[in-house]
Amino acid sequence: xxxxxxxxxxxxxxxxxxxxxxxxxxxxxxxxAPVGSTIAYSIFFALVAFPGADVVSVLILVAVINxxxxxxxxxxxxxxxxxxxxxxxxxxxxxxxxxxxxxLCMIMxxxxxxxxxxxxxxxxxxxxxxxxxxxxxxxxxxxxxxxxFQTNNGWILGASLFMVVLQTLILISGTKATFRWQNYSxxxxxxxxxxxxxxxxxxxxxxxxxxxxALNKSFGGGxxxxxxxxxxxxxxxxxxxxxxxxxxxxxxxxGFMMWNFWSVYMSGELKSASNRRRQLxxxxxxxxxxxxxxxxxxVLLFRVAGYNFVYALNAAGNNAYHIPSGPFxxxxxxxxxxxxxxxxxxxxxxxxxxxxxxIANTFMPIRSxxxxxxxxxMPEGLANVNERTHSPINAxxxxxxxxxxxxxxxxxxxQFQLVLGLIVLAGALAVIIVxxxxxxxxxxxxxxxxxxxxxxxxxxxxxxYIAGTLSILEFIGIIAxxxxxxxxxxxxxxxxxxxxxxWLLGLIVxxxxxxxxxxxxxxxxxxxxxxxxxxxxxx
Amino acid sequence: MADHETPIxxxxxEEAERLADVAxxxxxxxxxxxxxxxxLRCPSVHDGPxxxxxxxxxxxxxxxxxxxxxxxxxxxGYLPDQFFNGLHGATRLYYGEPAGRxxxxxxxxxxxMSHKLDxxxxxxxxxxxxxxxxxxxxxxxxxxxxxxxxxxxxxxxxDHGLSDDDADAEGISLPRLRSVLGKDWGFCHTVxxxxxxVAELWSQEPVPGATHDVAVQVGALRQAIExxxxxxxxxxxxxxxxxxxWYETPEEVxx
Numbered sequence: 001x002x003x004x005x006x007x008x009x010x011x012x013x014x015x016x017x018x019x020x021x022x023x024x025x026x027x028x029x030x031x032x033a034p035v036g037s038t039i040a041y042s043i044f045f046a047l048v049a050f051p052g053a054d055v056v057s058v059l060i061l062v063a064v065i066n067x068x069x070x071x072x073x074x075x076x077x078x079x080x081x082x083x084x085x086x087x088x089x090x091x092x093x094x095x096x097x098x099x100x101x102x103x104l105c106m107i108m109x110x111x112x113x114x115x116x117x118x119x120x121x122x123x124x125x126x127x128x129x130x131x132x133x134x135x136x137x138x139x140x141x142x143x144x145x146x147x148x149f150q151t152n153n154g155w156i157l158g159a160s161l162f163m164v165v166l167q168t169l170i171l172i173s174g175t176k177a178t179f180r181w182q183n184y185s186x187x188x189x190x191x192x193x194x195x196x197x198x199x200x201x202x203x204x205x206x207x208x209x210x211x212x213x214a215l216n217k218s219f220g221g222g223x224x225x226x227x228x229x230x231x232x233x234x235x236x237x238x239x240x241x242x243x244x245x246x247x248x249x250x251x252x253x254x255g256f257m258m259w260n261f262w263s264v265y266m267s268g269e270l271k272s273a274s275n276r277r278r279q280l281x282x283x284x285x286x287x288x289x290x291x292x293x294x295x296x297x298x299v300l301l302f303r304v305a306g307y308n309f310v311y312a313l314n315a316a317g318n319n320a321y322h323i324p325s326g327p328f329x330x331x332x333x334x335x336x337x338x339x340x341x342x343x344x345x346x347x348x349x350x351x352x353x354x355x356x357x358x359i360a361n362t363f364m365p366i367r368s369x370x371x372x373x374x375x376x377x378m379p380e381g382l383a384n385v386n387e388r389t390h391s392p393i394n395a396x397x398x399x400x401x402x403x404x405x406x407x408x409x410x411x412x413x414x415q416f417q418l419v420l421g422l423i424v425l426a427g428a429l430a431v432i433i434v435x436x437x438x439x440x441x442x443x444x445x446x447x448x449x450x451x452x453x454x455x456x457x458x459x460x461x462x463x464x465y466i467a468g469t470l471s472i473l474e475f476i477g478i479i480a481x482x483x484x485x486x487x488x489x490x491x492x493x494x495x496x497x498x499x500x501x502x503w504l505l506g507l508i509v510x511x512x513x514x515x516x517x518x519x520x521x522x523x524x525x526x527x528x529x530x531x532x533x534x535x536x537x538x539x
Numbered sequence: 540m541a542d543h544e545t546p547i548x549x550x551x552x553e554e555a556e557r558l559a560d561v562a563x564x565x566x567x568x569x570x571x572x573x574x575x576x577x578x579l580r581c582p583s584v585h586d587g588p589x590x591x592x593x594x595x596x597x598x599x600x601x602x603x604x605x606x607x608x609x610x611x612x613x614x615x616g617y618l619p620d621q622f623f624n625g626l627h628g629a630t631r632l633y634y635g636e637p638a639g640r641x642x643x644x645x646x647x648x649x650x651x652m653s654h655k656l657d658x659x660x661x662x663x664x665x666x667x668x669x670x671x672x673x674x675x676x677x678x679x680x681x682x683x684x685x686x687x688x689x690x691x692x693x694x695x696x697x698d699h700g701l702s703d704d705d706a707d708a709e710g711i712s713l714p715r716l717r718s719v720l721g722k723d724w725g726f727c728h729t730v731x732x733x734x735x736x737v738a739e740l741w742s743q744e745p746v747p748g749a750t751h752d753v754a755v756q757v758g759a760l761r762q763a764i765e766x767x768x769x770x771x772x773x774x775x776x777x778x779x780x781x782x783x784x785w786y787e788t789p790e791e792v793x794x
Contacts, residue, residue: 014789016651390629538622
């Protein structure tokens with residue numbers, strides 16, 4: 001029968017999941033190295049913190065070293081596309097306590113990341129934008145408010161916690177609504193960043209310097225030459241990939257770039273999540289997007305402003321720089337033409353980078369709490385869903401209360417750089433554990449491996465062996481770099497080296513307790529929770 | 540025959556009819572869809588070449604009726620898949636028969652498979668199933684269509700004529716088909732493609748004693764679709780054609 005040859009087999013009513021490949025790619029792109037916020041500060045921080053940093057080369061190097069990590073996560077994600085990601089894989093391949101440790105690391109990365117971007121909104125977005133607009137448009141109120149959002153703890157807490165409340169409401173409104181907010185915010189923010197790129201592409205260095213000189217002089221500062229002269233070492237600064245600056249710069253940039261696998265945590269909601277190509281495309285799509293645009297952005301700024309001037313601008317305490325606004329990327333791009341419309345577009349859109357990054361960071365812990373709850377590690381009430389929006393409202397509220405607490409800690413304790421370092425270390429430990437699970441999967445769970453999309457070989461060797469081993473080695477290296485460079489994690493003080501093992505040990509002990517305490521409590525109730533780990537959870 | 544502790548009947552077809560009738564009697568915007576809806580409305584599928592067994596039943600409900608329908612299933616003894624319902628409950632629900640004999644899939648407000656069929660405001664008719672036009676659309680929207688879908692569609696078209704009256708409960712409403720397919724080129728394209736397969740199957744395996752000639756019905760259906768007014772979005776999308784994928788591929792979920 002002609003028709004029969006083109007018929008399909010279907011055993012049950014199919015499901016079209018709610019998140020598209022575009023949703024997942026943006027999800028990765030806004031958590032890993034959101035172009036606008038990363039380029040605004042993080043990259044140029046490295047110029048002065050690590051003199052001689054070759055930012056462009058390190059960006060490309062970081063993209064390359066993330067390739068095996070993403071392959072590993074994509075293969076595992078396609079093989080076991082479940083809510084909980086590494087929690088499911090590690091618990092089923094290695095052991096439940098290890099799964100709780102790796103998952104706790106990722107959760108801490110997500111919670112700290114969300115807190116970081118909440119504070120980022122006030123201190124590094126709203127505040128600087130208001131100051132910059134005030135400086136350009138000569139409005140002292142904007143400058144005052146902007147300064148308050150950067151320096152006054154009350155104002156910072158107000159703006160940061162506003163963002164936490166906003167994202168709580170968005171997350172409660174449901175998955176589809178959440179992705180709409182994520183995507184629209186990203187599109188607005190990205191559009192402004194691309195406008196900045198175009199401005200830097202077609203603008204001239206002469207115009208930029210002349211606008212800068214005029215503005216800086218209006219606040220009593222010097223011209224471009226004076227600013228370069230005012231920063232020790234700026235005049236002779238030059239990028240050198242083979243300098244000692246490369247490793248700490250790599251740590252710093254990897255801290256942002258390593259998270260392009262984050263979409264595994266939305267696998268339960270991602271269309272065709274069990275398709276290897278889909279997993280690879282959303283991860284490498286985000287990595288490629290971020291890397292290419294960051295490199296372009298850096299090259300364009302250096303083209304117009306020059307390496308030495310950008311170095312000088314980022315140097316602390318430059319006496320020739322008097323503009324109230326910090327020298328962040330959108331502000332500098334706005335100065336190229338110095339026209340009100342372009343300035344408002346570039347600056348205004350910059351405010352939209354925080355929200356999608358917060359949402360992506362927060363999404364993961366919520367889903368993990370949800371998965372833990374179904375495995376009886378947490379009270380079942382944590383998995384309760386709202387009748388109207390069908391969002392896990394208790395898990396959302398618990399997660400955001402923790403984020404709010406972390407925001408308060410980071411504001412009052414002024415531990416911004418420390419937060420970033422801790423996020424990287426937590427992620428590194430988790431990737432190492434996931435790497436061990438990846439290498440172990442073919443041998444320990446051949447039943448899961450043989451028929452899975454992860455069963456691919458390169459030169460006869462299972463790709464999981466290669467990708468897993470490389471991932472483990474890379475992240476052991478990342479942890480080693482953090483020991484060497486105080487600026488990475490230790491708030492600049494080498495005497496604080498003990499923070500690193502203390503943090504890692506805390507995560508290990510905390511993760512183990514998250515398994516053994518509920519197991520004990522459930523055993524008292526006559527429930528042996530270890531049985532749930534013998535099978536994959538439902539989709 | 541009812542089980543000891545629940546009112547659930549032992550035959551899935553009788554049980555589907557019973558549940559659907561209970562929902563209608565309670566005034567819930569919940570109607571049967573899928574193969575068992577065809578079984579209820581089309582005698583041709585009871586025996587003959589397209590008679591078959593059923594493993595699951597499907598309901599379409601409105602989001603407003605969701606809470607009451609869930610309560611109904613619980614009181615009838617059905618067991619929710621809490622993980623699935625927690626994760627996908629905004630659009631889909633899944634319940635199991637206590638002895639594991641069958642399952643119930645519930646779509647909320649719209650059927651989202653290869654194409655999207657909005658069923659809001661279409662779930663309060665007198666019948667225990669969705670309307671015949673919507674039933675036809677739920678079958679013909681399947682891009683990876685299988686023999687069961689085609690057989691069900693053959694029987695639907697063999698037993699019910701096309702009708703220009705949307706209120707005709709025993710006719711397949713052409714106004715509804717035109718309205719849905721005139722807005723969405725992809726949906727329209729899949730339906731047209733599958734309609735040809737239906738005619739092909741009918742020519743090979745006609746239903747004995749059919750009230751209508753399915754080949755004629757398919758011809759009339761395709762003509763009605765072609766004549767239907769098209770939206771601007773339909774026309775724009777038609778220019779792109781098959782160069783961009785126009786359908787989704789639903790996944791089977793392991794419960």
